[in-house]
Amino acid sequence: MAKTVKPLKRHPFERPWKRDLLITGLLSLVLAMSILLYAFGLTDDFILRLFNAFAVIFILVAGTALVLVPSVNWVFARFSKNRPKTTRAAAPKRNAPKQNTFKSPSESRGS
Secondary structure, eight states: OOOOOOOSOOOTTOSOHHHHHHHHHHHHHHHHHHHHHHHTOSOTTHHHHHHHHHHHHHHHHHIIIIIIHHHHHHHHHHHSOOOOOOOOOOOOOOOOOOOOOOOOHHHHHHO
16 A cells, blocks of 8 residues: 655644644743742732733734744745746747848938
8 A cells, every 4th residue: 555645835724733732831831920920929819910921921922923923924925936937938040041130321311
C-alpha cells in the first residue's frame, strides 16, 4: 500500500490548537502572576485579580498570535501569489530582408 504524502503547505489554521492554547495559557498565567505580585504583593483579593489579569492577557496574546497573525499571513499569501507574467512568446525571427530606414538628406529637409 502506498503512503500518502501530506502537502508541504498547509492552511494556517491547521495546527495543534490544544498545545498552542496550553502554552499560551501557561505563559499568560506566569506573566499575570509576576505582574500582580510585583505591583500589589499578596493581597486578600489576589485570586480574583489573578483571574482577571490572566483572562485579559490570555485573550490578547491568543487573539494576536493564534488568530490575527495567521489570518493576515493567509490573506497576504492568497492575494500576492507569484503569478507568471502573461507576456506573449516572441515570434521566431525570420531571415527576411531588412527594410531601409535611412533617410537621405534631401528627404529629411523637406519635412
